[in-house]
Amino acid sequence: MGQPSYSAAELAERFGLELQGDGAVRVHGVGTLARAQAGQLAFLANSKYRSQLAESQASVITMRAEDATGHTGTVLVARDPYAAFARMSALFEPRPLRPAGIHASADIAADAHVDPSAHVGAFVSIGPRSRVEAGAVIGPGCVIGDDCVVGAGSELVARVTLVTRVRVGQRVTVHAGAVLGAAGFGLAMEGGMWLNVPQLGGVVIGDDCEIGANTTIDRGAIEDTVLEEDVRLDNQIQIGHNAFIGAHTAMAGCAAVAGSARIGRYCLIGGGAGVLGHLEVCDKVMVTAMSLVTHSIREPGEYSSGTPLMDNRSWRRNAARFKQLDALARRIGRGQAGKDPADPDDQSR
Amino acid sequence: MGQPSYSAAELAERFGLELQGDGAVRVHGVGTLARAQAGQLAFLANSKYRSQLAESQASVITMRAEDATGHTGTVLVARDPYAAFARMSALFEPRPLRPAGIHASADIAADAHVDPSAHVGAFVSIGPRSRVEAGAVIGPGCVIGDDCVVGAGSELVARVTLVTRVRVGQRVTVHAGAVLGAAGFGLAMEGGMWLNVPQLGGVVIGDDCEIGANTTIDRGAIEDTVLEEDVRLDNQIQIGHNAFIGAHTAMAGCAAVAGSARIGRYCLIGGGAGVLGHLEVCDKVMVTAMSLVTHSIREPGEYSSGTPLMDNRSWRRNAARFKQLDALARRIGRGQAGKDPADPDDQSR
Amino acid sequence: MGQPSYSAAELAERFGLELQGDGAVRVHGVGTLARAQAGQLAFLANSKYRSQLAESQASVITMRAEDATGHTGTVLVARDPYAAFARMSALFEPRPLRPAGIHASADIAADAHVDPSAHVGAFVSIGPRSRVEAGAVIGPGCVIGDDCVVGAGSELVARVTLVTRVRVGQRVTVHAGAVLGAAGFGLAMEGGMWLNVPQLGGVVIGDDCEIGANTTIDRGAIEDTVLEEDVRLDNQIQIGHNAFIGAHTAMAGCAAVAGSARIGRYCLIGGGAGVLGHLEVCDKVMVTAMSLVTHSIREPGEYSSGTPLMDNRSWRRNAARFKQLDALARRIGRGQAGKDPADPDDQSR
Incomplete structure (x- = not known):
């Protein structure tokens, strides 16, 4: 060659x-x-x-x-x-050969549909009522459960799982080990035991998305978890049930979005950053690495949390003071004011 | 239908x-x-x-x-x-059909035992001396190594690995991509090279537990890693060797528990939170998202670390001051001592 | 037995x-x-x-x-x-039997090479031009793509993926679910859409390395992602494209290294810690758990970021003050101004 x-x-x-x-x-x-x-x-x-x-x-x-x-x-x-x-x-770029056709070992439900131009590799399972569209590539070891769709020209690289009710758009790449459509983490406490809340929704992945290796995207509880088009997720990202990620948003490795959070378009979420559940983040927000979004963000811009890296000895000294920060601030307030309005014993006013 | x-x-x-x-x-x-x-x-x-x-x-x-x-x-x-x-x-809830019986492609050791009422899907490996109990479901692509047990009514959804010596109780769900029983991260430094410490223990998962997609639970070094009953783990959680998680504790996505940590019952561990090794956390402790537990917790209640999210410009200003925090506190301390230079009313000098 | x-x-x-x-x-x-x-x-x-x-x-x-x-x-x-x-x-240590030979179900490219002394388990795929050297063990469900090498005596435990151009040295252990050689996260924005930057490099894993369960190591964009010998990675670690990890460095679970970062030898990276892209960390650096390395480190030693764990009520009080830290520092400065002991030009005292 x-x-x-x-x-x-x-x-x-x-x-x-x-x-x-x-x-x-x-x-x-x-x-x-x-x-x-x-x-x-x-x-x-x-x-x-x-x-x-x-x-x-x-x-x-x-x-x-x-x-x-x-x-x-x-x-x-x-x-x-x-x-x-x-x-x-x-x-x-050397590209592996992925000829049209279904590997002899693949296990495909009688009522699943695989387009003749698609490639289905070795040891692939495809469940009832699922569809693999034209030119799609299902790499070795993938598992596609019930009622899923892999759109035209999309690729599941290898050992990807679409658990159930996952609809992948066109020209999407899902890297090895990713799990889409697992049951979301829905629990109710009843009589001292956890009760599972059935997760009846699915996952919708827009066209031109990319899903990183070992990333997980849970299916929704009642409605769907949604990624709009051209969303780019790096490896080991966790997307909770019923999250919504706007078009063209990119998230770096190990970021996590909790259930029912809604992230806008053209956002950049840094590595290891977290977004709490049920929040809204507007378009064009950048979150720096390992920051935690604890409230909704209404203004585009860059957001951060955390503290700077220091040598451990300095860090210990400063971190210990963090525990006294409110007390220090009150002392400054008292000192400065001479008449701290928050101090009921203050006779100076 | x-x-x-x-x-x-x-x-x-x-x-x-x-x-x-x-x-x-x-x-x-x-x-x-x-x-x-x-x-x-x-x-x-x-x-x-x-x-x-x-x-x-x-x-x-x-x-x-x-x-x-x-x-x-x-x-x-x-x-x-x-x-x-x-x-x-x-x-x-639409439930996939999982009829009793073993898929023709499955590779099962001669001395493994699969209950006739259990379902074993396509491309499943089951190793020597392992047991799959009544009504259990082993989804496509799962690998069960040596000396494992999957209890009655439990389900390994798809592409789950039980490496070795993993004993799963009854009515447990393990979601796709999870790895239970990998060798714990045990190392000794010897002559400038790392030496592996053999991991001879196993993993014990109590009844009614749920293990999220791509979550990992390492086997113990000498004794077992243990989850008591009804523990609920979300996706991409990491549980180190010889950790112990008490009954009814729930952990959100991407949380991590280091080796030999002991967590009580009815705890709630937030997403991305970490627990250092060899610590003890008592019952009914709630740890907020992305907090790091650096010392044992003896009192029930809610615990946190980290700083609030801010716009990046403000964050930079404040974060830079964090590095001066001890120095600032010392200045305040000096000042307060009777002759605070910051106090315009101070007449003592 | x-x-x-x-x-x-x-x-x-x-x-x-x-x-x-x-x-x-x-x-x-x-x-x-x-x-x-x-x-x-x-x-x-x-x-x-x-x-x-x-x-x-x-x-x-x-x-x-x-x-x-x-x-x-x-x-x-x-x-x-x-x-x-x-x-x-x-x-x-009870060791699973891994006899030399290729399981009947394995799917091996005609021009792949498997040494007769190697073990290849059930449902393994091996792609064109890949090599499995003497005594290597490829556990069940592994996928090895094109142009990979598994060196003598190395083991892919189960369900490991080597995507493409991954060269694993000798006596390496790769634990279940790990994905090596996925396309790095390289994107260029063009006309409002993300454009994929082809990832033409590979991954090189030195002798005696250990790669944890569900860990991901991306292949390089142009050159290779490199781990030198005896690097030890715990579970769920993410290594970005073109990162370089020096010999004998150990990283605990859920740590992450962004693209093109360069980490020295004999470093210890704590659980959940992050290293930003394009940084250099010298030899013998220890980073504590969940710290974020935001700048290059030139001196051996221990480094940290973050704040201490507190009960949530105290934490809220102190964390709110973090947002005022710069203002507080300025007040201290101002208060002192007029008589700032640190100001050599201060003539007021």
Whole structure:
């Protein structure tokens, strides 16, 4: 199997980029600006790395016009070099063969429907009334329960579970180990024992979403848990039942959204951040890593909680004072005021 | 397959509820109070939503007697409407068929025992000396290693792993992707290399427990890791080796309990909260989301750590001061000592 | 199948330990010092538990010479009793049979290579150009994609996924449910939609590493994600694309390392701790549980963030003051201003 290779001129034409330099130069792979070798394509998206240009061995580099000035190598000029690089590097991505058809070992319910153009891998189970649409890929070891849909062109990479009533849109990728549609965590206490609240809803995943490895998205209690289109979830994210995530929102690894929380569009939720249940977060909110959203957010912007990292000795001293913070503030109040309005014994007024 | 349907009078009799209004009204599903349609059952558990009653299209609503006064629709009066709703809605839950018997593809050790009334799905492995008791359900893709037991009426939903020496009680549900009985994280440093400490114990899961999707519970080093009965774990929880979780304790998603920690009964551990190793937490402790339990807790009550969410600009200003907190406190302390430089009324100097 | 049993003298000789007492005493298992029974081996590593010695029923105890003084039972004297115990207890670990050979159900690509001495379990998929080396164990339900290597003597316990381009060294253990080599979370925003950045790199796992259950390690974007030798990762850890983890570093459960972070050797990362992307952490850094590393660390030592656990009422009072911390500090500063002892330009005193 030969490696694909492209000339700079071919890339310029294919991706609508302006060529600067020798268009006959060929690339057969990609590299970082600092470590690319001859025959590789690299990118310069952030001008602060411009000093690496002179040393770079990359045969072709995509960058903005202003960074290209004076550079003598072959350049593909792009308004957004990172996006241009992303599109071009897809040419070099080795893709596993996923031919249409159903592996002999797969176990598929009689009333399930698999489009003839779809791929179903080894050791896949598909339950009653579920559908796999055109061109979809169900990788090895996936389990699809009852009443699920995998939309056209979507891929469950491997060992994904759609438990029940999960409707996945088109061009969605679900990475290995993810579990969608597990029963939400609904409990009522009755006579000293927990009583399970049946989870009758499903999960709806919009078109062009991406769901990370070992991420979990529970099905709704009565209505559905919903991700709108183009939501991007990293690995090990937990989405509780009846949560709603707006279009184009991206969440980094290990973030968690509790039940019935509603997150807007174009939000960025940092790694390990949490959103409590039944809150609303408006569009275009950014939450920094490991922050906890404890109240609804009505204004776009960046939000944080937590304390800075310190050496442990300093941290211990300061953290101990955190326990005295209210008392300290009262002393400051008393001291400053001379007439603390909160102090009933204050005779100075 | 027709939908099941029940009259209000049938529900009242079956669940011991008092009927108010037209007992002939039939329901075939459930809805939320605000969005239910005709033919659906809804509930009103929290009186603050009472204003939604007038507008609700639900055919039957379960609520407390005091909320039902003056309501003209059909009501099933319950002391605990949420629990009553939970029990009734189970009637409408579509349940996958799990007939008794072993799927042809399953790989079962010669000396394993599967009760004839149990269901074993496709691509299931069951190892030597393991037992699956009466009525248990082993969903597709599960792996049960050596010397495990799945008790009567328990279900491993799909792609669950019981690694070794895992004894699951009766009526337990283990959701997809969970891993019980992996070797605990036991290490000794020897000559600059880590040495594995063999993990010879097992895991014991009491009756009526629920284990969430992709949750992990390690087996013990010498003795067992133990969950007493009716412990409820949400998704992506991590329980370290030799931890002990008391009966009826519930933990929300992404919480973690380190090795040899001991948690009491009827505790509520919030999402993403952590409990350090070798600590003891007494009964009836509530830990709020993303708090870290760094010392044993001897008194029931609610416990927290962390800081409030703020806009990032404010947070940065305040967080920077956290690093000075001890110094600030010392200055206050010095100041207060009779000659507070911050006190304009201080005449002592 | 009889239990193995060893005399104290045999153990002393085999592990190079000094025998004190009756060498003919036999043990057939292990126990904790406090709860061991006759016929069991226990250890005393921490002198603070020395008071348990007199009551212990263990037939043989390994401990340091200074703790053994005056103890009348059978002792195996060790410089490092915990390590000695770890080595000896491996004798009593029941190990599942993993005979050489490929299970009849396994689905193996024509151009994959499995060493004849390796074990491949039920329902395993192995993709094109992948290799399983001598003595390796691929447990049931594992999925190995294209272009992967599992080195000699390594074990994928069960339901592990190596997605693509994952090269696992020798004597590595990967626990159930782990996913290595999923596409890293690389996104570019283009015209209001997310564009996937292809992840062309792989994952390299050094010799003697251990990867916990349901842990995820993404493959690199251009270059590889790397774990050097003897890295020990607990369960549910997330390692982002192009992260680099130095040899002998250990990370506790639920820790997370974002993309392109570089962690040194012999680091200890606490449970639930996070490391932001593109940071560098030098050798021998310890990060306490649930701390967030927000800047590079250049000095070995212990680092922390967060606040102490408090009862919720106190916490609320203090946490509310955190939002006023900068204002409070300014008041202290102002109060002092006029006579700020820290201000060298202050002429007022």
